[in-house]
Structure formats: C-alpha cells, structure tokens
Amino acid sequence: MHRGTVHALVGENGAGKSTLMKILYGMQKPDEGTITVDGARVSFNSPGDAIDRGIGMVHQHFMLADNLTVLENVVLGSEKLHGIGSAARRKIRQISQQYGLGIRPDALVEELGVADRQRVEILKVLYRGARILILDEPTAVLVPQEVDALFANLRELKAEGLTVIFISHKLGEVLSVADEITVIRRGTTVGTADPASTTPRQLAELMVGAELPTPETRESTVTDVPMLQVQGLSLAESRQVTVPETSEPQLPTSDTLEEPGVPVGRMLLDGISITIHKGEILGIAGVEGNGQTELIETLMGMRNPDTGAITLDGVDITHAHTRKRREDGIGYIPEDRHRHGLLLESPLWENRILGHVTEPPNSRRGLLDPKAARRDTLRIVREYDVRTPGIDVTAASLSGGNQQKLIVGREMSHHPKLLIAAHPTRGVDVGAQAQIWDQIREARREGLAVLLISADLDELIGLSDTLRVMYRGRLVADADPATITPEELGSAMTGAATGHLEHPQHPEDGEAR
Amino acid sequence: MRKFDKDRLLLGLAGPVLALAVAFVLTSVVLLASDRDPIEPFRLMFDAASFSDVQVLIINQTGTYYLAALAVAVGFRMNLFNIGVDGQYRLAAMVAALIGAAVELPGPLHIALIVIVAMLVGAFWAGIAGILKTTRGVSEVVSTIMLNAIATSLIAWLILPSNFGEQPPGSNDLTTGDIPESGWFPALEVTGGEIYGFTFVAFALGFVYWFVLNRTRFGFDLRATGASSTAAQASGVDAKKMVLTAMLISGAVAGLAGMPTLLGDTHTYSFNFPVGVGFTGITIALLGRNSPVGIFFAALLVSFLDKTSADLDQHGYEKEIATIMQGLIVIAVVVSYELVRQYGLRRQQRKVGEELAAGHALKTAKEAAK
Numbered sequence: 001m002h003r004g005t006v007h008a009l010v011g012e013n014g015a016g017k018s019t020l021m022k023i024l025y026g027m028q029k030p031d032e033g034t035i036t037v038d039g040a041r042v043s044f045n046s047p048g049d050a051i052d053r054g055i056g057m058v059h060q061h062f063m064l065a066d067n068l069t070v071l072e073n074v075v076l077g078s079e080k081l082h083g084i085g086s087a088a089r090r091k092i093r094q095i096s097q098q099y100g101l102g103i104r105p106d107a108l109v110e111e112l113g114v115a116d117r118q119r120v121e122i123l124k125v126l127y128r129g130a131r132i133l134i135l136d137e138p139t140a141v142l143v144p145q146e147v148d149a150l151f152a153n154l155r156e157l158k159a160e161g162l163t164v165i166f167i168s169h170k171l172g173e174v175l176s177v178a179d180e181i182t183v184i185r186r187g188t189t190v191g192t193a194d195p196a197s198t199t200p201r202q203l204a205e206l207m208v209g210a211e212l213p214t215p216e217t218r219e220s221t222v223t224d225v226p227m228l229q230v231q232g233l234s235l236a237e238s239r240q241v242t243v244p245e246t247s248e249p250q251l252p253t254s255d256t257l258e259e260p261g262v263p264v265g266r267m268l269l270d271g272i273s274i275t276i277h278k279g280e281i282l283g284i285a286g287v288e289g290n291g292q293t294e295l296i297e298t299l300m301g302m303r304n305p306d307t308g309a310i311t312l313d314g315v316d317i318t319h320a321h322t323r324k325r326r327e328d329g330i331g332y333i334p335e336d337r338h339r340h341g342l343l344l345e346s347p348l349w350e351n352r353i354l355g356h357v358t359e360p361p362n363s364r365r366g367l368l369d370p371k372a373a374r375r376d377t378l379r380i381v382r383e384y385d386v387r388t389p390g391i392d393v394t395a396a397s398l399s400g401g402n403q404q405k406l407i408v409g410r411e412m413s414h415h416p417k418l419l420i421a422a423h424p425t426r427g428v429d430v431g432a433q434a435q436i437w438d439q440i441r442e443a444r445r446e447g448l449a450v451l452l453i454s455a456d457l458d459e460l461i462g463l464s465d466t467l468r469v470m471y472r473g474r475l476v477a478d479a480d481p482a483t484i485t486p487e488e489l490g491s492a493m494t495g496a497a498t499g500h501l502e503h504p505q506h507p508e509d510g511e512a513r
Numbered sequence: 514m515r516k517f518d519k520d521r522l523l524l525g526l527a528g529p530v531l532a533l534a535v536a537f538v539l540t541s542v543v544l545l546a547s548d549r550d551p552i553e554p555f556r557l558m559f560d561a562a563s564f565s566d567v568q569v570l571i572i573n574q575t576g577t578y579y580l581a582a583l584a585v586a587v588g589f590r591m592n593l594f595n596i597g598v599d600g601q602y603r604l605a606a607m608v609a610a611l612i613g614a615a616v617e618l619p620g621p622l623h624i625a626l627i628v629i630v631a632m633l634v635g636a637f638w639a640g641i642a643g644i645l646k647t648t649r650g651v652s653e654v655v656s657t658i659m660l661n662a663i664a665t666s667l668i669a670w671l672i673l674p675s676n677f678g679e680q681p682p683g684s685n686d687l688t689t690g691d692i693p694e695s696g697w698f699p700a701l702e703v704t705g706g707e708i709y710g711f712t713f714v715a716f717a718l719g720f721v722y723w724f725v726l727n728r729t730r731f732g733f734d735l736r737a738t739g740a741s742s743t744a745a746q747a748s749g750v751d752a753k754k755m756v757l758t759a760m761l762i763s764g765a766v767a768g769l770a771g772m773p774t775l776l777g778d779t780h781t782y783s784f785n786f787p788v789g790v791g792f793t794g795i796t797i798a799l800l801g802r803n804s805p806v807g808i809f810f811a812a813l814l815v816s817f818l819d820k821t822s823a824d825l826d827q828h829g830y831e832k833e834i835a836t837i838m839q840g841l842i843v844i845a846v847v848v849s850y851e852l853v854r855q856y857g858l859r860r861q862q863r864k865v866g867e868e869l870a871a872g873h874a875l876k877t878a879k880e881a882a883k
Contacts, residue, residue: 300747302746302747321749321751322746322747322748322749322750322751323748323749323750323751324749325749326748326749327749332747334747339741339743339744340743340744340746340747341744341747342741342744343737343740343741343744344740344741345740345858346736346737346740350733353733354737354744354748355747355748355749356748357730357733357734357737357748357749358730363730363733366729366730366731367728367729367730368727368728368729368730368732368733370727370728378875381875382875387869387874388865388869388874388875389864389865389868389869389874389875390875391875393861393865394858394861396858396861396862397858397861397862397864397865397866398865
C-alpha cells in the first residue's frame, strides 16, 4: 500500500478481511509473515503499539460514549497529548478544518447522527497521530448522501498524504473511491485490480472465484399453492440521520423516507413482495446488512412492519405474535444460533423445548412433559446425527455443527409449513452440510415452503427453486438457479445488475429497470 | 449420563461451600485485626443454638426470610433485580394489618382475606416498577429502590392516628390496631415456644415455586428469558408480558413475607415491625442460587447468624459480627459462583470432547446403518 492512496480490501464474508485488519491493528498476532511500515519491520502486541506506529482503526461499530461531548470522547485515553482543555479543543478544530470534517468539539455525541459520529471516530484516530487509517465497512450504516460525503473526506485525507485502508464488499463504492484494490478469498490474496479498468462484475468474479457450481438436476416439487405471501413489506430504521453539512443538497432518493424537517430514516425493508409456494425453496441472495436480517425478524414477528401484509397458508399473520406464528407452522433456523437459537447453558433436552414449548411432545395442558421431551431429544440426536455423549450436557459443550444439527432437527420435528432458514450450514462441516441440505430437500418434497437466506452462493443456487437478490432493503433482481452463475449473482448483490438476470446476460443492460 | 448429573451436583455445592469458607476466614481476619479471638464468637453462637427457644426463633425467622428470598429469586430467574421486596413486604403487611383489624370474619376466611390483601398490595407495588419498565424502559433496579423510599413515607402517613393508625395508650408507637383472634394463624406448640403456622405455608410455597418453574410452560418461558432474552424472544416469549408477570409474582410473594410475623406474632403493624427483610432476602436468594432447596438452607444459615449473634454482646463481642459475615458472604458468593460457573462450563466442554473422542457418543441412525 502506498502513501497517499486509498487501498480497498474486498472479499466475501469470512474471507479473512477482518482477521487481516485485526493483525494490522495489533489485536491478533500472526503465525507467520512480516509487516513493514515506512521501511521498518514491526510487530504489534496491542493496538497501542499500532497507534504508536501511526496506524489507526475506525471500527464498524462506533466506540463512543454517548453522554460525553466530542471533545471529551476524542481526548479520552489520550489526555497526555494535548491535555483536556483549550489546547485539545484547538487541535480538534485544526484537524477538523484541515480535512474538512466539520466537527464541533462541544456537541454532545448523543445528539449527532451516524455520519457525524463516524467523522468523530476518524478525528479520534487522526488526533492520535495516525498516518494510516483502517476503515472497517464504513458505508454499511450510511445513506447514499452520507456515503458521498465520507468519500469526499477520504479524498481530503489522501491529498494530505495519509493512507486509507478501506474494507467493503460493496463493489460499486470500492471502484469509485479506491486507487488500488486487493481481493482476498479463503484467507489468501487472490489478486489485485486497477479500479480504472475493472468492472464490478470482474471484481465480483475475483471475489467469489471462477469455479462454477454444479447445480444438481432434480425434479421440481414446486406446486401452485401459495404458502407464504408477503405484500409490500416496509420497515424504516428508527434513528435520526442528519445529512452532513458538507454535502450538497440532493434530490431525495427512494432509499430514504425524506420529508422536509423530518429526520431521515434508512429504509431497512422497502416494498418487499414475495410468494413462496408449497414445495418451493426461495433463495435470497445479498451482501449481509442489506435487510435480510430485518426481513426474517419481521416474518418471525420480532419486528413490526411499517406497512405491508404477511399471509401464511391463507391466514393473515401480519401482526401475530412470534409464538402464534411458530404454532401456525413456521420453523426457524436463525442466523445467529447462539443468540437466537439456543440456551447455551441449558441441557440439550431443554433446548429441544425452546421455541415449541406449547406443542407436543413438550407439554400438555400448560404443563411441561420432561419425559416425553427427553425421549424426543434422544430421537433427534439419533436421526439428525448430533454427536453428543448425552442429552443432559449443555448446548455450549457441543461443536457448532452439532448445535446446528440439533436446531435443524428440532425445527423439522414440528413439520413446519414454512421454514425460514438463515445460513443453515454456516460454520458446519462438509458432511453435516450435505445432511442438512438433504433434510431440507426431503421436507420440500412433502410440501414444505422454504425461505433460504445464505451468504454461500453455491448453497443458494444449488438448493433454491427461485432466486431473488436483495440490495439496500429491496428485492432488485431475480434469477433462475438452473442457469445463473455465482459471478452473475455476485454482481447483482452489489447493486451492479437489476431486473431479471438472464444467462448469458449483459449486466449493463440490467441498469435500465 | 449420571456422571454429568453428579458433576453438576458437586459443582453446585462447590460454590456455596467455597463462599462460606471464604466468608468465615475473612470474618476471622476482621476479628483478628480488631484484636479479638477469631474463633470464640463462632463457638458462642453454636452454644446459643443448642437452646430450644433459640431454635424456635431461628425456624420462625427462616420462614420469613424464605418467602422474601423466593420473591427475589423469581425475579433473578429472569434477570430482573427486584430490590423493592422490602418496600413491597412492609406496605403489604401494613395494609393487610389495617384490613384485618377492620373486619371480623370466620377464622379461615379472615386469614384468607388478610393473605390475599397482602399479595395484592405487594403485587401492585412491584407492578408499578413492572409497568414503568415495560412502557418506559425504566430500570427496575432504580424504580424499586425509589418505591422502597416511597413505601416508607406512605406507611408513615397512613399510620398516622389522623388517618388509619392508632396510638396505644401510654406508648409512643403507632399501630394499625389489633387483628381479632379469628385472623390469627394457628401455631405449632413445641418445647421452646411456638412455631408460626405460616412458616409451613412458606416452605410449601417452595414446592410451588419449583413446580411452576420446572414443570409449567410459563416457568420454562421465564427461565428461558433469564438464560437468554434474545433466544427467548425468538422462541416466541412476549418479553414485556413476561417482565410484568414476573414483577407481579415477585411482589405478591414479597407481600407474603410479612405474614408469618403478622398472623403468628404481632397481629398488628407498628413501627417495631421488622425492616430490611427484603434486603436479607437478596443475600439468601444469591446464596441459595435461586433453588428452593438452596434458599431454604441459606435462609436457615442467615437466621442462625441473626438469632445466635444476639447474645454476643453479653460476652464482650459486638453482635454486628454476624452482619459483617453476612456482607462477606454476599461478596464471596458472587465471586465464587462466577468462578465455579465458568470452570464448570469449560470442564464440561472438555469432557464432552473427551467422551466423543473415546467413542462414547449416543448411537445415531447414521452409525447404526454402518
């Protein structure tokens, strides 16, 4: 990476971007290899060492104290540099002016919008003397106007001779701001790209690898009986966004609900309409953070949609409780099994009850039936190949794959009408992966409707009957899994292609919706 | 799988034993630091406990503490910290005493009325905190502490002779008037005194507590919420309803905590009515790990410290030694339980790995097919 450049690092989820950054920032130690800063070999034992070498990091999740002012947040931990009084305030003003950040040192952080907070984070790093800035997915939380303003800031930094390392998987943004691009996949660099001569599609190919999956031939089990119908589902983020002062007034985009004088809320879900038939697997592709989580949580009743209707098997469940939806036949394989799928410190048989406490065999007339629940847990362990010495051990003591098999077994045991499967094979070894796929396929044959969300494009293409692409809270494209390639899907995921994805296709044509 | 059960039992005992040992040693250190005999006070306390009248006092106290601790434990099981048990208990006892003194009914009905009023008042007072939390997001810790203070003032105002209280002739105390004998709970005569009848109700409630938590859907939801609020929500638990229900139950049980004393001993609420019971309940619930059996022994221990330390003054020791020890127990409990918990989790993870490596997994269909 060269002085005075913006260097982008792109790769899929789990490709190793974050690990690399943690090493550069001294949070993790490498097994092998060297880091050279300004011609000197360095090794970092802590973020403190990295800061001493002029490397600063702006995390994806801001680390600011809401109830303190900008000034207090900036000096916190670096009181020795310029004190905590007027000298520090002068320094902050000076940095802010130098790089066009437009920060008021005495504003309370809780009164700032997300974009302002991000600039405070950047200023914090600059205040500590950083010459190399690492930005971890800085645009994930911003609306388009804010993204433009951030890029203007980055150009200022670059002009002053600073180096910016920019992590993102939004390829359009990367191409517009980066001077150099490094692509990593499965923990290794697979190539570099020159943004001037690269298209998002080529970049996506580099990211996901060129190898084509072999979508297996199989008979279609799709019926014409709709199981889940979602009509015009919308959900706005309940937060305040202030459009930064530096940005030019822009026409409102459809990404935001914008009215004069009303705070701008990012649309998490924007007019989602889907229909899943009995025996159909509908796969949703998308870069993480584009609304998939919100869609699932809205379907599960953990969030209330602002507009729209959800119908399950002909019954309106738009405002039904989560429990009611589960009883009505929605199975749920959550994307974060530790947070949403398991009671880690409870025994397996209690985890078998979780989510289905009102249904047999777990309870009868309000009373639990531990005996039956235990017997059924043993059955799940047997049928779903959960490797455990017993059902009294805590869920935490199983490996991730076995935890997942338990969850899949539990959800399938209640013969759901609709299965919401989010990353069903994430962190699961290859053998278990195939097994989980088989189970989903088998249930599909018996009329199960599945909403599949996955970051694994091969899984999506291999399992789905219908594919949709989600981008910034909207379903922007659809594709036929029989003909689509991961590369084509990948470019649609970054917003580069929309509409119906044909194969062979010209992504440029897709722009005109 | 008995092996894991035994492990769990041993680890379960390790926490309190470790905590008590540490608290005992630290109390001795405090005694040594103040130039006292580090063992003598404990010997005196054990001597005191050999008298049957002290034993009766201990049992009666245990009943009260048991109820207060159950009230706290209901909250703890779903990560709600009801510090307001003390206020709920006092206000409930006071209002129940007022109503009990004001009416005259046949025995069982009279007692039932007093008990129900106490539960309703306790639930109401805790419910305020519950509603504040579910509608406005106010931390129950803060609101229940404040409600304690409000309860104190409210009781002081209600008990004024110009309102509902009475001033017995020749006394500075204010009372709520005496409950007629039909509202007295029958006691068990033993050598050394009377054991309040309500003490047995208290212990029976321990069984109800166990049953509701471990054998009902509601109890499962409550425990799931305590174990992981996110997983519970995803499983279909209505978090707000759960918070409110748990607070109401906790308050109702807190309201019962005053009943052994009111129905069995004082038959009136006055300024001499015991205070701080709710706070001691927190210690006991912590020490007893929210389990009905654990809480029983913890309540017994704390009652023992309370009642046997009363005589220490006569032997030249301050009775506050017991209070110091109680405080040290709380600190030791919190630290040792966390240590034991983490050790237990790690140990089980390792053991499960070993068991699997040794081929002791349950047979699965896939293997059977081989």
